[in-house]
Amino acid sequence: MFGRFPQLDGIQERRAASAARRFFRLARFHRFVTLIGSGVALIMLSLCMMALYEGRQEALQGARKTSQNLLLILQKDISRNVELYDLSLQAALEGSQRSDVMALPSSLQRAVLFDRSVQARYVGALLVLDAQGKVLIDSANPVPRKGNFSDREYFTIHRENPNVGLYLSGPFRSRLTHDHWIVVLSRRVSLPNGAFGGVALVAIGIDYFHDLLAGLDVGAHGVLLLVCEDGSVISRQPDHSNVVGRSMIGSVNFKRFQSAASGTFTGQDPTEGVRRLYSYARIPGVPVIAVVAPAEDDILENWRRRSIIIGGLMVVFSAVFVCVSSLLAHELRERARNQQKLIEQATQDRLTGVSNRHALDATLAREWRRAKRDGRTLGILFIDVDAFKSYNDHYGHAAGDKALAVVAQSITDCLRRPSDSIGRYGGEEFVVALPDTHAHGALEVAELIRDGVVRRGLAHAYHSHGSVTVSIGVALSDAPDVQSLAELIAKADRALYRAKAEGRNAVRAAA
Ligand SMILES: Nc1nc2c(ncn2[C@@H]2O[C@H](COP(=O)(O)OP(=O)(O)OP(=O)(O)O)[C@@H](O)[C@H]2O)c(=O)[nH]1
Secondary structure, rough: OOOOOOOOHHHHHHHHHHHHHHHHHHHHHHHHHHHHHHHHHHHHHHHHHHHHHHHHHHHHHHHHHHHHHHHHHHHHHHHHHHHHHHHHHHHHHHHOOOHHOOOOOOHHHHHHHHHHHHHHOOOOEEEEOOOOEEEEEOOOOOOOOOEEEOOHHHHHHHHHHHOOEEEOOOOEEEEOOOOEEEEEEEEEOOOOOOOEEEEEEEEOOOHHHHHHOOOOOOOOOOEEEEOOOOOEEEEEEEEEHHHHOOEOOOOOHHHHHHHHHHEEEEEOOOOOEEEEEEEEEEEEOOOEEEEEEOHHHOOOOHHHHHHHHHHHHHHHHHHHHHHHHHHHHHHHHHHHHHHHHHHHHHHOOOOOOOHHHHHHHHHHHHHHHHHHHOOOOOEEEEEEEHHHHHHHHHHHHHHHHHHHHHHHHHHHHHOOOOOOOEEEEEOOEEEEEOOOHHHHHHHHHHHHHHHHHHHHEEEOOOOOOOOOOEEEEEEEOOOOOOOOOHHHHHHHEEEEEEEEHOOOEEEEOOO
């Protein structure tokens, strides 16, 4: 029953403590691994989305710049040509007002009035009309062609307003050139007294605008447009021939073109349902608005393709990252569990669930050191199950094991402070450590334990008390003859011996 208390192993205790620390670190950490993994994946996804969004904005910005450049080309080309045609117009107009020029022979007169620009590809004819609208001078024919143009809008505008200056008409079909679409650049002829003397005009074939737009690329679904400020379409790419001369008045987009000298906006083409990035500007010197409108789908086509690849890869990568984090967390959790099992196996008595001898030794050593350091009293209860040999002999070893587990649980139930601890010392012997406990308290706990075991009522017909009982020896570390833990245990052991000798089911304090 009584054995010598062995030397306590400090190294083993430290190892157990460090294993426990590792376990708690792992246990705490694995909960955060999935969270951190998901957080990192989310951050990576957000950064990728931001970069893709940035790419989208850059693509739109690039398209806006390209459109501005195209507008500039349109503005310069049209302005320069209008300026040249106007110079020819002014020369012809001034010449036609000089009597000496008009008195020249026809071929000489034409050489003075018309420079070579009137032979340019897109110029239909340069005409000077008299106050009744009849052709006075015709650049295309030495004998002026017959016709009266007093009903034309440009004619009435100049007749009614002397201050119009250079006027560009909307597109209309020419009477002189087989119904070809033209626009007319015109100036008023004023007599010396200021009265209306007719109109000088240059007819420009609409093909000029068409060819100009056809040379520019705005993507497969883009649109280029030249429209008069009064709303009549001069040219459009594509669908040029179907829309020339049509009015855009009432169109939402046209209202926006009118709202400022230049600008950009994203809008829907009402007839085609295509979203386009519209850039528009007025052509200096003439009442014409140039519009460059690439389709949003064309602008973003490359960006979309890139986004799908990068975004898809990023989503897959993030998912893999989260999966790996979860696997890592799972692995850590398993390790923590195994670590916990190992700790339990290393410190727990399998049969009773209380601390095994190894852990008990470590606990007793620690509490002894603490008691000595803090000047407090450590109480020790040495507990032995009475007549356990005969219990085993009569009820069998398996029943004996169960009885030991019941006794251990009964003892554990009596320990009220968290610092109190119990361990299986060996066989049917248990030791309870009661830190910071004086004689009165230790005896009280011992009595509680003894009584508790009796109350369990585990039948033991071959024991004089009729049920399983325990005997308890109590010793305290503040006794003058106790100089070491081994002496303390030995003292408790001796007190237990007395309890056994004096009838069992008893508590005895060390003398
Ligand atoms: N079932 C079981 N029996 C055990 C275990 N450990 C020790 N024992 C038995 O406990 C008995 C202890 O007997 P003894 O030391 O003679 O003491 P006792 O019969 O309890 O008599 P007293 O202590 O004088 O009351 C032995 O028969 C051991 O085999 C165990 O884990 N399970």
